[in-house]
Amino acid sequence: MxxxxxxxxxxxxxxxxxxxxxxxxxxxxxxxxxxxxxxxxxxxxxxxxxxxxxxxxxxxxxxxxxxxxxxxxxxxxxxxxxxxxxxxxxxxxxxxxxxxxxxxxxxxxxxxxxxxxxxxxxxxxxxxxxxxxxxxxxxxxxxxxxxxxxxxxxxxxxxxxxxxxxxxxxxxxxxxxxxxxxxxxxxxxxxxxxxxxxxxxxxxxxxxxxxxxxxxxxxPRSSNAIPPRPVEVQPHPLGLTTNDLIDFAHRERECRKLSSFLQERFVRVSAAKVEELQGMLPDIDFNKKPADLQWHEAERLIKAFSQVKWIAPSTDSLRPIGKEQIEKSLKNILAPEFLAITERSPKIFRGGIPFMVEAAIAYGGGAGKENGGVKTSEIIRYANRAPLLFDNSGCAITEAVREIDWKRYGLKNFEEEPMSVFVNLSSVYVPYTSAGKQAISNEEEILQEIKNAIMEAARDLQRYLSGKTRERDRAERKKAILRYVSQLSKDLSELAGKGTPEEIEKMLVRLIETKYSKQIEEGEDEKEEGGKNGKIEEEEEIEE
Ligand SMILES: Nc1ncnc2c1ncn2[C@@H]1O[C@H](COP(=O)(O)OP(=O)(O)OP(=O)(O)O)[C@@H](O)[C@H]1O
Ligand SMILES: [Mg+2]
CATH class of the missing domain: 3.30.565.10 (Histidine kinase-like ATPase, C-terminal domain)
Incomplete structure (x- = not known):
């Protein structure tokens, strides 16, 4: 049996x-x-x-x-x-x-x-x-x-x-x-x-x-410029795991020595760097065939990589959309009342993979999502210019938006604002959460960088919104004062016994008009605004 x-x-x-x-x-x-x-x-x-x-x-x-x-x-x-x-x-x-x-x-x-x-x-x-x-x-x-x-x-x-x-x-x-x-x-x-x-x-x-x-x-296309061809880059030593290094070494067919393999197959590995590594690991034979590299040796090499100084990987491989193009497209398609765009400098995640974030906030006009006659906010996510429509909640972009304290930027409730937050992540390797490629995983460096990019745009929006509020307050104050001008002119003319009420009214109106436009020229309010922004920067911007 x-x-x-x-x-x-x-x-x-x-x-x-x-x-x-x-x-x-x-x-x-x-x-x-x-x-x-x-x-x-x-x-x-x-x-x-x-x-x-x-x-x-x-x-x-x-x-x-x-x-x-x-x-x-x-x-x-x-x-x-x-x-x-x-x-x-x-x-x-x-x-x-x-x-x-x-x-x-x-x-x-x-x-x-x-x-x-x-x-x-x-x-x-x-x-x-x-x-x-x-x-x-x-x-x-x-x-x-x-x-x-x-x-x-x-x-x-x-x-x-x-x-x-x-x-x-x-x-x-x-x-x-x-x-x-x-x-x-x-x-x-x-x-x-x-x-x-x-x-x-x-x-x-x-x-x-x-x-x-x-x-x-x-x-129709709005630009006849062919984007520069993507270029292939080699991995940076800091982005490798022991398993990666073994894989690369055992697949190697051309380089006959470990030393030349390291220089040929990875970026930023110079002869001097190999020498430095050799000095740190005297018992590893750098003349051996890459195919003979053992797991324990690869493990020590990876550790040594993390102990020496490296030049960051080249970021030539990144192909962002570009500020000008984003502006053109968003203006064309959303026609917003206000638009702020930020283009961050390239950064590195997992130690060696370059990436770059572009973000934009479109406010008012055609921005936001139409929801039963009411405008609500929307997040427009992209990875390497491909839209991500699904798996919204598991995506680093959504998470970054969620973590931002929007009240600091003058927005009471993010969900209910007529705005579109646009984010594009460019990288030679996008860490998707699944084979369906609809959400970017919450890697710490990526999440923080997306947040920084959105916050940078949000500061411009805040400046615009507070300017708008001040403009409205000023107009209301002016309207309120103008309401009394006619009566005041009559009283003044009577009291002084000089000038007709019409003449005085004309002069008063001119005075009020200059007073309010003068406030703008003198930039009185700019001072107030500068103070608020300084605080946000201090509290929120986290750079590596
Ligand atoms: N329209 C096309 N024109 C030219 N080559 C194409 C086209 N579509 C697919 N290919 C080739 O077929 C291959 C397989 O495509 P497929 O979509 O399965 O995988 P992929 O694009 O490499 O990766 P992913 O699974 O992430 O989409 C591509 O790598 C490419 O070489
Ligand atoms: Mg494909």
């Missing part, structure tokens, strides 16, 4: 990453009908933008959504771009294999970083409608047309009905997916809002949405 152990382990099986995500689709953002549709659009749009930027092309993207069956929530989604296309050799894996792509292994600021976005959509199509996706890839005077699905058991692509044509077809990718259990709506979590926000942070993008209701929305 079989033992209990034997019985249990007859059930032992291996599974592929595709099977894992099939079972845990919610981790990829496939949960809820509206969210699932937005996720698909998000994955295709971010891929198009990444591809265009890397190829130096001004992106032109069209998303067409058609309702096929209302009851089962079946829709057709077509995403088309003018990017570089995908070569035949890589097409299957790019769209039909999980954890495959050009981004996961590189330290480069791009929207995608995992290699599961597009293949996740392929999987969603096949498990909700049983249909493969249809692909057209144009590149290098070729056009490849095929159907594609994933063999979930082995996480490998199945390419069907492939047709290859030669000729001048330009370049770009077109993906067509039929998916079930989704819904198109105009909510703040829907595709329209996603595309609107994408346009807001990507002024060089031209994007069109053909909705299932037959409407065509085009967000």
């Amino acid at each position: 079989a033992t209990a152990t034997e019985r249990i382990f007859t059930e032992f099986k291996e599974h592929s990453v595709a099977e894992f995500f099939k079972k845990n689709q919610q981790m990829l953002g496939f949960s809820g009908k509206t969210r699932s549709l937005t996720t698909i659009v998000h994955e295709y749009v971010t891929n198009s933008l990444d591809a265009c930027e890397e190829a130096g092309i001004l992106p032109d993207v069209t998303i067409t959504i058609t309702e096929l069956d209302k009851e089962s929530g079946k829709y057709r989604i077509v995403a088309e771009d003018n990017g570089p296309g995908i070569p035949e050799k890589h097409l299957g894996k790019a769209l039909g294999m999980m954890l495959a792509g050009t981004k996961f292994h590189r330290y480069m600021q791009q929207r995608g970083q995992q290699g599961i976005g597009a293949s996740g959509c392929t999987m969603d199509a096949q498990i909700t409608t049983g249909k493969p996706i249809k692909v057209v890839s144009r590149y290098d005077a070729k056009r490849i047309t095929c159907e594609l699905s994933i063999d979930l058991k082995s996480n490998s692509p199945k390419v069907m009905n492939l047709v290859k044509e030669e000729g001048n077809f330009g370049s770009g990718l077109r993906v067509e997916a039929e998916v079930g259990d989704v819904k198109y709506d105009k909510s703040s979590f829907g595709v329209y809002e996603y595309i609107r926000r994408t346009a807001l942070a990507n002024p060089h993008l031209q994007i069109t949405l053909n909705s299932p209701e037959g409407e065509k929305f085009t967000f």
Whole structure:
């Protein structure tokens, strides 16, 4: 008779990453009908933008959504771009294999970083409608047309009905997916809002949405400047764990010595730095092959890294949106009454990963969220210019806004203010809380920097709001005094026995007018304001 152990382990099986995500689709953002549709659009749009930027092309993207069956929530989604296309050799894996792509292994600021976005959509199509996706890839005077699905058991692509044509077809990718259990709506979590926000942070993008209701929305580009191509950077020693160092060392094929490996594969490691490390660790052989590096040696190297002085990593890899572009976009789309933008200098998290925060506060006008005729505040979150619409509460940006004491900036209740707080985090690696890439994890350095950026903008807003309040008070005081002028002029004329009441009234009015405009010129109120701001800075700004 079989033992209990034997019985249990007859059930032992291996599974592929595709099977894992099939079972845990919610981790990829496939949960809820509206969210699932937005996720698909998000994955295709971010891929198009990444591809265009890397190829130096001004992106032109069209998303067409058609309702096929209302009851089962079946829709057709077509995403088309003018990017570089995908070569035949890589097409299957790019769209039909999980954890495959050009981004996961590189330290480069791009929207995608995992290699599961597009293949996740392929999987969603096949498990909700049983249909493969249809692909057209144009590149290098070729056009490849095929159907594609994933063999979930082995996480490998199945390419069907492939047709290859030669000729001048330009370049770009077109993906067509039929998916079930989704819904198109105009909510703040829907595709329209996603595309609107994408346009807001990507002024060089031209994007069109053909909705299932037959409407065509085009967000034209407001800038013809192609953003500089993202550059790949090497990791900084301070950002490494022992496990990372072992991984890099054991994968090394070119450098023959540990000393050259350290210099070639990581930034800021000079020959002098290697010598310094060698002096600290005399029993480690720096001439050994990187592949022979042992765990305990790597552990000591990592510790030594934290004990020597380093030049901070280069921040050339960061591609922020830029103050001018943010201003242009927010003015265009929100037309606020007041706008403050802050662009912080690059900072480092986890010891070695550069990042940068841009923040803006738009107040009044079209800013804020319309809520049953009343305007409320909204937070517009981005990571590497890609909108984050979901998982609001678990995100460092939301947390930063929550931690700010808005009363200090003259706002009684943040929730009820007609304002939009805009934040974009740029980094070669964004620490998302899940594979669905909708929330940034609460890393201490990131959270603090987001807070500082928003507070900087909030100080400008406070200055504007207190100016507005003073202006209103002044106008009211003036109005109150003017009310007595007519009676006073008559009394004065009678008492003095000189001048007509009309003449005196004219003079008095002139006096009041000059008195109140004079207050502004003399900047009396500026003094009062300076005092308030000084206090905020002292209490709140925390720099590293
Ligand atoms: N529109 C496109 N044009 C050119 N290449 C593309 C396009 N879409 C996808 N690719 C290629 O396919 C790969 C896989 O895309 P996928 O969305 O699955 O992963 P990713 O973008 O690398 O990371 P993430 O999972 O975070 O989105 C990409 O890395 C890219 O090389
Ligand atoms: Mg992607």
